[in-house]
Amino acid sequence: MTLALIEPLAQPVLGAYLLTSAVLLVIGVVGFLTRRNLIIMFLCTELMFQAAALAMVAFGRYHLDLSGQVFVIFILTIAAAEAALALALIVLLYRRKETLNAEAWTEMKG
């Protein structure tokens, strides 16, 4: 029964897409956790985003259902807006402390 969950991975074409997506996600997570540079961390979140988008497109194609692709279009639109916001924030943070190190911002501790 355990295999039922990972069954999609065994599909010939779909499996490759999903693996790529999983690899992208893990790269993003690891990068986010290990790097201290705000811009790199932001790029890592973008990677995780794309991993999710890729999985959705793949599943959409697999099930011959366009809603997966439509959803991804929305994700990209939102991501573009969000990227502009995030970069603006990073610029402001940089102006404040003249550094991009995430560890410089620890005021919000309990």
Added chain:
Amino acid sequence: MTSALFVAAAGRLMMTAAASSPTGEGGGPIPVAEPLEGMGWAGLILWLPAIATVLCGVCAALRLRTKLPGWITVAALGAAFGLTLVLYAGYESPMVIHLVDWFDLRAGEWQFSFVANIALYVDSLTLLWMLFVTGIGTLIALYATEYMEADVGKGYARFFAGISIFLFAMTALVMGDNLLMLYLGWEGVGFASYWLIGYYYERPSAVAAAKKAFIVNRIGDLGLALGIYLIWHNFGTVQYADLFNLLESGHYPTEAGGWSIRAIPYLLMLGAFGKSAQFPLFVWLPDAMEGPTPVSALIHAATMVTAGVYLVARMAPVFMLEPSSLVVVAWVGGLTALLAATIALAQFDIKRIFAYSTISQLGYMFMALGVQGAAGGAYHVFTHAFFKAVLFLTAGAIMHGFAGQVDLRKVSGLRQVPGFRITSYTMLYACACLAGVPLVTNGFWSKDTILAQAFITPGPGFRALGIIGVVTAFLTAYYAFRVWFRICAGPVQYEPGPELDEAHGGSRGGFHPHPPRLAINAVLVALSVGAVASIWPHFSGWVDHLIADSSAAAGTAAHAVAHEGFLSNPHAWMPWLASGVGLAGIGVAWFFHLANRKAADDLKSALVANPLTRWLPHALEHKWYFDEIYHALLRAPLWAGGHLMYLFDRYLIDAVLVDGTARLPRLLGKAFRPLQNGVLQSYAVSMAGGVGLVALLVLLSPHLRELLNGWLGGGG
């Protein structure tokens, strides 16, 4: 108009003179009071002082620098006195004069009714009290217009507002037709007393004395409040007329009472002892002398302190429900009389001596009530009001003239100091009244009546009480004339008191006393004339008649005894005995304080030298250590208890319970606080870890997996 009034009042005096003094069967019927319409003007006696208070307040607010507040007060009180005279001249029988509705709670059955209106209960006891309260009040207010002149523009309006509100409260106390109004007046006079004792509020001793008076009175007031409650509880009314009718008819539910009826007199007594400064609540009165002297004369000698006597006399029918309470009243009164007289022997402050003599004389009054000589007691209240007012006012004149000097060792030969002749001789007459100089003084006759009654009325130890009274009369004569011989007689020498200022020659060293002027002298003479005139009621039976016509009649025992012989009739031999001890006391005072002043010092040093008697002068000078005993027995334990409570509150309630409860979430928060370290990545780790954990759970837990499978299947 005014003279016609006096003629009418005097006419009534003559009429009662014609009526023979009551032979007295003892516990006569209580006269029934009838509600009367169209007497609303009598309410002005109550309202005029209240209006004067408000006007004095207005003067204070306008910062007037004139004597106007004083004259407003004198005018209001004088008008109240005039109205009282009119009321007296037209008085026929006890009446109730309704003024304003106050409480009127009735719910069918009488057990649940509570009626207390602003109404006046006018019977002869009320009139007797109101005559001297308003009359002497007016005179003393007039005296104060001159005495307080140094304070014009400063405390002048405040002082007279206090006097006016005192008269308002005293009128409510005496004239109220129910116990609730009496209680209102009772608290009101206590408040006015506090206000005026603390008049010199910059002086810590005055503030302390004001607080002491208020707090000691409060102990007594508790008894009065409980007594009034029990009266309502047992008889269902607090109105005098209803209460006396009920007691007369005997139709009240005794089965509801038992102890609760028997306790009433004792509780009322406690209130009376507090207000009238009797043992054990007398300690506030000597300290109350911190107030301005007119206040001492008016409130703490002539009028307010007789409120307790009034209460016992008014409530005589209630006291008769438990006759043993009257024995307690008599004994407390007699012992207080003796105790206060012994203390007065050794004081040097003349105002304090007079304060202790007030306590002592009030003791006589209670003794009179206790031995069921209500008429004698009321007569003594009446005579005492005059001569004690004169004594205090002469003391005030001396203080006024000698920059606050009250030490009898520092002033001598006053009658030869220019301008003090009237002061000296009115003081002589008042001292003679206090000492009971035979025939020509009112104190002699009123005291005799009381002492003789103590020998007549059968009761536990009443004869011993009479002997105590006679001994006290000797001591009284001694200390009264000790003051007069020291201050007014002997060689002229004086030194100023502590309130030296420019008006007395000031710091330039040339001290000169300034003698009293018109207002003070006129009031002293008027009061002395009043004291002389108050001898008359003894022969006319005026006071006897008034008392027999009021609720106090219930507390009057058989007056006359069989006239078998001289020795068996105390009323026959008491004047001789009292004259003897009075003159002996004066003689002793003359020897020690005029003829041979060194002898007094020799006697004291002899007493101090002898180890057996060394304690005596010290104990007397320290008032038998009453303040110290109260301090040790009451104040110190209360202080310790209060601080224990403080510690309990501070360290158990506040620290453990309140702060402890607050600290618990704080401690919990402290345990979790490291999670919120502000480092972005650590949050991300916990988030990723959480997601990983959920994924792992889903993979490993069969139940969750089935759930997910079903969901995926449904969605797929």
